[in-house]
Structures are given as C-alpha cells and as structure tokens.
Amino acid sequence: MRKIILSGIALLFSICAFAQKTYIHAGKLVDVRNQKVLIEQTIVIEGEKIVSVSAGYQNPGSEDSTIDLKGSTVMPGLMDMHVHIEGETSPTRYIDGFRENEADVAFKSIHFAEKTIMAGFTTVRDLGGSGVNISLRNAINSGKVIGPRIYTAGKSIAPTGGHADPTNGMKRDLMGDPGPDDGVINGPYEARKAVRQQVKYGADLIKVTATGGVLSVARDGSAPQFAQDELDAVVQTANDFGIMVAAHAHGDEGMQRAINAGVTSIEHGTMMSEETMDLMIEKGGWLVPTVTAGMSAAAYGEIPGYYPPVVAEKARRIGPQIQATFGKAYEKGVKIAFGTDAGVFPHGENYREFIYMTEVGMPNLEAIKSATLTNAIFLGIEDKLGTLEAGKLADIIAVSGNPEQDITVMKDVVFVMKEGKVIKQ
Known part of the structure; x- marks a missing residue:
C-alpha cells in the first residue's frame, strides 16, 4: 500500500512538472511600470498566472502552445x-x-x-x-x-x-x-x-x-x-x-x-x-x-x-x-x-478616453499606465494585476500598431486573455 501511495505522489509531481504552458510571442510589449515599449518578448503562462516574461522569442516545449502576436503590441488588460x-x-x-x-x-x-x-x-x-x-x-x-x-x-x-x-x-x-x-x-x-x-x-x-x-x-x-x-x-x-x-x-x-x-x-x-x-x-x-x-x-x-x-x-x-x-x-x-x-x-x-487624455498633455504611455498599473494600485490589487510580470494573473491584451506613437490604435484590440483564458483572438 505504501508503495502505491508513493507511486501516486510521484506521478502527480510528474504531471505537475509537465503541465502545459502557453507562450505568447509579443512583437512589442508595453512595460507600464517604466513606461517603455520593449521589443520581441516572450510571456509564459501556466494556468491563470504569468510565470515569466523574457527578451527574445523563447521556444515552447512539445506539450506547450504558442500564440503569435509578433505583429502586435501587447500590454496588461x-x-x-x-x-x-x-x-x-x-x-x-x-x-x-x-x-x-x-x-x-x-x-x-x-x-x-x-x-x-x-x-x-x-x-x-x-x-x-x-x-x-x-x-x-x-x-x-x-x-x-x-x-x-x-x-x-x-x-x-x-x-x-x-x-x-x-x-x-x-x-x-x-x-x-x-x-x-x-x-x-x-x-x-x-x-x-x-x-x-x-x-x-x-x-x-x-x-x-x-x-x-x-x-x-x-x-x-x-x-x-x-x-x-x-x-x-x-x-x-x-x-x-x-x-x-x-x-x-x-x-x-x-x-x-x-x-x-x-x-x-x-x-x-x-x-x-x-x-x-x-x-x-x-x-x-x-x-x-x-x-x-x-x-x-x-x-x-x-x-x-x-x-x-x-x-x-x-x-x-x-x-x-x-x-x-x-x-x-x-x-x-x-x-x-x-x-x-x-x-x-x-x-x-x-478607448476614446485615451485620446481625450492625451489631447491635453498626458503622454500616451502614461495614459495606458493610468488604465493598468495605476488603477490596480487604486483598487489595492497591484499584487495580482496591472503589469505583465511573473506571479500576476494573466490578463493580457494586444492591439494593432504602436500606441506610443499613435494612441488611436487602442481601439484596435485584436487579442484578449483573462486569467489565462483566451477570450478574443
């Protein structure tokens, strides 16, 4: 009986170790904390959370899936x-x-x-x-x-x-x-x-x-x-x-x-x-x-x-x-x-609010920050949401174009993920 239990525990750990991950390849990624746009980034998601964000396009494992957003700008929900x-x-x-x-x-x-x-x-x-x-x-x-x-x-x-x-x-x-x-x-x-x-x-x-x-x-x-x-x-x-x-x-x-x-x-x-x-x-x-x-x-x-x-x-x-x-x-x-x-x-x-805010002086990326990290701080949930960082819930969106240069692209949302589940692709 003890051997069966130990074998079951080993199998469970084995399954957990090889749990499927999702790799998002982002052509551009908005770092709202530092108000910068990063180039060619990979976001790795497991379950409902982000496990890593790194430079370059990382290769997924054989059991993992990939979402290609190389032609888009990715940011927090x-x-x-x-x-x-x-x-x-x-x-x-x-x-x-x-x-x-x-x-x-x-x-x-x-x-x-x-x-x-x-x-x-x-x-x-x-x-x-x-x-x-x-x-x-x-x-x-x-x-x-x-x-x-x-x-x-x-x-x-x-x-x-x-x-x-x-x-x-x-x-x-x-x-x-x-x-x-x-x-x-x-x-x-x-x-x-x-x-x-x-x-x-x-x-x-x-x-x-x-x-x-x-x-x-x-x-x-x-x-x-x-x-x-x-x-x-x-x-x-x-x-x-x-x-x-x-x-x-x-x-x-x-x-x-x-x-x-x-x-x-x-x-x-x-x-x-x-x-x-x-x-x-x-x-x-x-x-x-x-x-x-x-x-x-x-x-x-x-x-x-x-x-x-x-x-x-x-x-x-x-x-x-x-x-x-x-x-x-x-x-x-x-x-x-x-x-x-x-x-x-x-x-x-x-999205129209971004346009009106930037028209009177707020920089484009600061306006996006106000709708992501700033609002997470306002709600007291910055430990869970607001940035694309390891340990945060995988609320992720992507738009066509580069909002740092043209804020009107915020109307062109091409991808939405909430807590690791794809809502729009």
Whole structure:
C-alpha cells in the first residue's frame, strides 16, 4: 500500500512538472511600470498566472502552445474605474424604465459586458445600477457569462430629489417616497442604513451623488446635495466595512464636502477649482475624469429630442468642461484613475478616453499606465494585476500598431486573455 501511495505522489509531481504552458510571442510589449515599449518578448503562462516574461522569442516545449502576436503590441488588460454595465445611452432611455423588467435589464447587461471585455477592458468598476450589476458580477465570477471582472457599487446613494433618486421626473403618484433601501437618504442615520443595505445586497464599494448630475431629470446639475454630516456618515460606515466611497460630483462645493468626508475618489470633477485640487492632493484623493462622458453628452445634447429639454441644456453646458479640468488637475499633480462612464456612450468605445487624455498633455504611455498599473494600485490589487510580470494573473491584451506613437490604435484590440483564458483572438 505504501508503495502505491508513493507511486501516486510521484506521478502527480510528474504531471505537475509537465503541465502545459502557453507562450505568447509579443512583437512589442508595453512595460507600464517604466513606461517603455520593449521589443520581441516572450510571456509564459501556466494556468491563470504569468510565470515569466523574457527578451527574445523563447521556444515552447512539445506539450506547450504558442500564440503569435509578433505583429502586435501587447500590454496588461485594461481597467475602467467608471462604467454603468446595466444600460446604454438611447433616445428611449427615459421611458425604458417603465417598459423593461429586471430580466430585460439583465440580458442587456450580458451583451454590454461582452462588448467591454472584447474592447480589452478585463476589469471595471460599476458605479450604479439597479442591483443587476451584482448578479452579473457573480455570473462572470462563476464562469456562466463572459465579461470583465466587476467591482460594483450596486445602487448609488442620493438624497430625495437628487441625482440617482430613481423617481425623478415621474408624476407624483408614481414618485412615492423612496428610502434607504432604495438608496435614497435624508440625514446621517438613513445614510448609515443605506450603506449597510448595499453591503448586505453584495456591493463591493459605495457611490454617492455629492452634487447634481447632468443626465438625471432634475433641474440642477452641479449644486451640493448632501449636508456634511450625511457624507461623513456614509464614509465612516463604509470605512467600518473596509470599502471605498466614490463621489459623483460636478460642482466645487459638493466636491470639497466629499473630500473632507474622506471619499476615495471624485468622479467627473467638472468644475473643480485649484483650491479643491490642492485639497485632493493634501487628502490623497483620486480623480476619475470620465472625459468621454462629458464630450458624448454634449454631442447628444445637440440632437433634437435625444434628451429631455432639462437634460439637454445641462449636457450642452456642463459636458464640454470636463476635458480642460482634467488637464489642469493632471498638471497640478492630482492622482488620476482612468474611468470613462461607459453607458453614457456606447460600451466598447472606452478607448476614446485615451485620446481625450492625451489631447491635453498626458503622454500616451502614461495614459495606458493610468488604465493598468495605476488603477490596480487604486483598487489595492497591484499584487495580482496591472503589469505583465511573473506571479500576476494573466490578463493580457494586444492591439494593432504602436500606441506610443499613435494612441488611436487602442481601439484596435485584436487579442484578449483573462486569467489565462483566451477570450478574443
């Protein structure tokens, strides 16, 4: 019996020693840590992890497989820190909520998730939906659905009548009086309950709408919407759970309240003053600029009937300001996390953010770093993702052309691998 056991152990070790590996031959490879493009590299993958990255085209073993990307530029899987995976912009968006069931939203979200990962984004942060986003995350994690790794806020938290109050624009008998269970709060006690409720539902983080918004059917798009004690209660409660808080904010006063409360990130930051930029640097906060959303909303606002009139006016006025503000914040030294607000524009067009970022001064490879290593640091997962290095999960993409010379090639994703599994080739 002892000999049989020892023979079995020896066989097991023998099988492990000759486990099949995948060799990727990369014509160019983006070293995001050092912001350099390396030539003729080999990435060796075993299971879900990278085991080595080396110069030259290494020869695989007889049991191994090879992926030829000699004509492409290879880089880590991209990360978008602001998407809305449940929906997508449409002229019918404001009535779809009265016609669609939760199942309809769920089936659409599967399509949007696939578009996202096929565009090279293997990790996203979903910042607000109905709760379908939580189920979608679970379905992707269990392998039932193809899509990016999702960190989700579940339902955004708003004050009554604020951006993310789901009953804005309805007639009074449909408005009702949504409360903390629906992500609508008034006062610090309800703020605590709303955070705990989202955690109970399965949220990975919390999102608050610290100011008015552009696309909600509400008059104001920039004024502060929470009192300081309400924001303090949200952040303190989230901190107790060990999760971050993202704050949607266009207006400056609302941003300052959110930063002073201790939020991790400001989303959009459209009208951010230099004083607020200094405060962000002092407090260590991050800006997720979502320039693509602002530019897209402004363009849609010019199309007659695309948005309700109250939304169209805000979109035309507020949207175009985001790019310039991002440029000033970047130059001043505010920490930047790549995020687009995909869903405000079609999913799969997330690459447009690279173009807008580089137009106002961010170098091409630094923009790519913001969507890879920087975002991994932002999420606290840099030990697993963000670079192509031994021991990291094999989230790998490739594009045609050289993004160091032409950032627009980021739209031409020809290969996607997530955790060692080829999604697109």
